[in-house]
Amino acid sequence: MSHPTPSEIHSLYRSFIRLQRQWPRQEARPARLRDYILTRVRREFRQPDPTAAVAVRFANGQSELRHLRRIVEGNVEHEYALPESSPILTFLPAKKTFTLLDQEAQDELEGKGTVSYMKDYLASKMGVGR
Numbered sequence: 001m002s003h004p005t006p007s008e009i010h011s012l013y014r015s016f017i018r019l020q021r022q023w024p025r026q027e028a029r030p031a032r033l034r035d036y037i038l039t040r041v042r043r044e045f046r047q048p049d050p051t052a053a054v055a056v057r058f059a060n061g062q063s064e065l066r067h068l069r070r071i072v073e074g075n076v077e078h079e080y081a082l083p084e085s086s087p088i089l090t091f092l093p094a095k096k097t098f099t100l101l102d103q104e105a106q107d108e109l110e111g112k113g114t115v116s117y118m119k120d121y122l123a124s125k126m127g128v129g130r
Helices: 006-022 033-046 051-072 073-077 103-112 114-126
Strands: none
Touching: 006 033, 006 051, 033 051, 051 073
16 A cells, blocks of 8 residues: 555645535534544544555545545435335435434434334324324
């Protein structure tokens, strides 16, 4: 495995920063993936490593960047798409891998427990109890 040049390392860092800026904002979430990406990139690129480990870490960084790009660009949904006839599509949130429960839903889930929350959620989607 060849050692990356300083310009290749800087290019990888800039690519992560550009990707982080493309990541959608999740203002209603206490733990935002967009913020985590920036914090993790900064931490990883500041860590001193022996020369032998730089090539391995560079390859891992390229792989992680490639996979994060697939999520942002929506490629994961295309590769593993559910059939349009699937009943589960009725209950899924917007078709984005990075779409997660907002803070209100998380608080409700924490207070009720998974089974109770899912029962109430499914009933509300199906119009039961109205």
